[in-house]
Amino acid sequence: MAEVSDQLKRNISLAVPRSDDTTVKGKKIISFPFQDPLPFATRVLAKAFQTNANNIGTRLHNADGSEGGFEGSQELERRLLSMIAEILGAKSEEVDGFMTLGATASNLDGMQIGREKGRTPDKQCKNTTAIFGSFLTHYSIDRAAKTLNIAPNFDDTENDDGTGYYKLGTDGRGRVLVEQIEEKIERIAAEHPIVTHFIVVGNAGTTMLGSVDDIPQIDALITKLKARFPEKHFHFHVDAAFGAFVAPFLRDVPDIGFRNKNVGTVGVDIYKTLPGHVGSGALFVRRDLANVTRSSSEYVPIGGSISSVGSKPGAMAVACYAILRLLGKKGLQENAQRLMSIASFARDQLSELNLHLFPNDLPIIGVSGRFPVELLDYYIVHESTFPLNGRQPLREDSGFAHIWNVVAMPHIEKNILHLTADYRWVLHGRNSLWNID
Ligand SMILES: Cc1ncc(COP(=O)(O)O)c(C=O)c1O
Known part of the structure; x- marks a missing residue:
């Protein structure tokens, strides 16, 4: 010993x-x-880990059914998610959400929702999706595109049939060129009818430059594209791993969250810019998209999970809740x-x-x-x-x-x-x- x-x-x-x-x-x-x-949050985490609370399947809106026996930490996860949703400009009833182990996992789930929305079961296996980001977008989107079979090749992510992952240019500050998103989507929509799903990733902000893409401008573009191509599915995911707890508090940074009406999912990290613990993140999703990726399981008494993370530590939810409440x-x-x-x-x-x-x-x-x-x-x-x-x-x-x-x-x-x-x-x-x- x-x-x-x-x-x-x-x-x-x-x-x-x-x-x-x-x-x-x-x-x-x-x-x-x-x-x-925060030392207090670490003490809370250590204390909460003394029991083995599992928040499997817990999400913002399933208060009536979670894995039995862990109601305390599950309630705190929902309260935590509600606070973060508000920071991201959403009323709690407008979005759903769940904790993840960090932004890599949040980005994977965001991409999966974009790939699956409005999809008929017969098209489940066929790749009909194109993702658009900038060359500064985090590599976890490459990984998600590969995992989801959207861009199976890391070295060349653009497929001949128009599907794949397009890494576009930025201006001199590192913000994606919105006109390039428009040009690319218009061209692919016109030339490749097979592509039915378009996912745009907005950076808030980039890992290397701290640059925040112009989310409201991209949002306006998506409104325009939806009107132009009503038969296509558009999904707007914001990677706010670094910016979620900073950008909303800065006057000079345009809105990165759900006030932009086309933003469908936002991924966040709770530890990068806050005094929190590594391994804490979350994904937020508009209510109407929340069940797109739901899997059902008879032995999980919660009607299935909407996240790619299964069992997850209730203790982390407790500690994150403590941090947000203490900071206010x-x-x-x-x-x-x-x-x-x-x-x-x-x-x-x-x-x-x-x-x-x-x-x-x-x-x-x-x-x-x-x-x-x-x-x-x-x-x-x-x-x-x-x-x-x-x-x-x-x-x-x-x-x-x-x-x-x-x-x-x-x-x-x-x-x-x-x-x-x-x-x-x-x-x-x-x-x-x-x-x-
Ligand atoms: C912009 C961005 N997205 C996603 C991630 C991945 O976050 P995590 O390591 O918490 O999974 C990072 C990490 O640096 C990041 O900077």
Whole structure:
């Protein structure tokens, strides 16, 4: 027992960063969204895990029937979902929703609903779906497109018959070009009658640049396309993994949620920008689409599940509920503003280095260029590529700029000072300030 206990203690604390020391094996975190979970919520989580509550099948609107014995955590999941729905601009009765294990799972379910809606049983197996996003859209959409047999090939996601996954260009800030969505859908609808289902993915925001697509403009486009092609099915999914708890509290970011009447599903993460626990996310879906993916099972006494996640920890629902109630709307507002002001601070510091910084809608700052190799041993940085004029889809292989990014979290204030000092040292061979503390 002592041996197991020692091993667990060692491994649990092995290289795990905390806000007051974000060094992992000598490297400081720059591009990783994490915060320490609220200590109270961690205590609640630990306590709730002492029983093995299972929220299988729990959703916002099935109060009358869930797996017996876990009513406490199931009620808190429904209350939590109702609060988040409101943040996303929906009245609780307008949408359904359920917790997932994170935005990857939420995106998969969103894509499945888009693929299945209005589908007749005889067409279940045939691929008749095309997905549209930007080249900055998160790779979980690639994975969903592959899993759902919409774009079975990771390397070339556009199929000859018009189905597949189309990664469109963005403007210079990283927002998808809405005119490209329009052109592509019009062309595919005209040339490929086999394509009956069109799914548009809106980013709120992108993993690398923190850019938020113009969701209201896409919404208006979908209204237009629905009138033009009444026989087709259109689905609008918003990936709000990063933005769900920030964008709604910022005046300069247009609405990302259900006030846009064509938005059918919104995926969120509860831990990225909040002091929550990894493994907590949710999907919200308009009421009329909620049962599109429902599976029934006699032994689950809830009339089946509408989610691809089966058993899920009731304890996580309890902890997330605690976090949202403790923060309240005012706390969420303050959290969003705090992250944005940390981002401004990071921008100011980086600007002094004469780097090209992409404008950011959310607290993620994309920096043009390669991260200096001399510093790779000291910082954890995510790098990617970006078309130079921002207008080409990724698959055109000329004119790319490299980018790396800073995800503005509380620990970044200190790390960015280290980084800018070291950057100067790399540039000018002077002033390394590792002793900046
Ligand atoms: C925009 C976006 N969507 C989805 C995801 C996937 O989230 P998770 O890792 O919680 O599944 C991420 C993760 O970084 C993301 O940035």
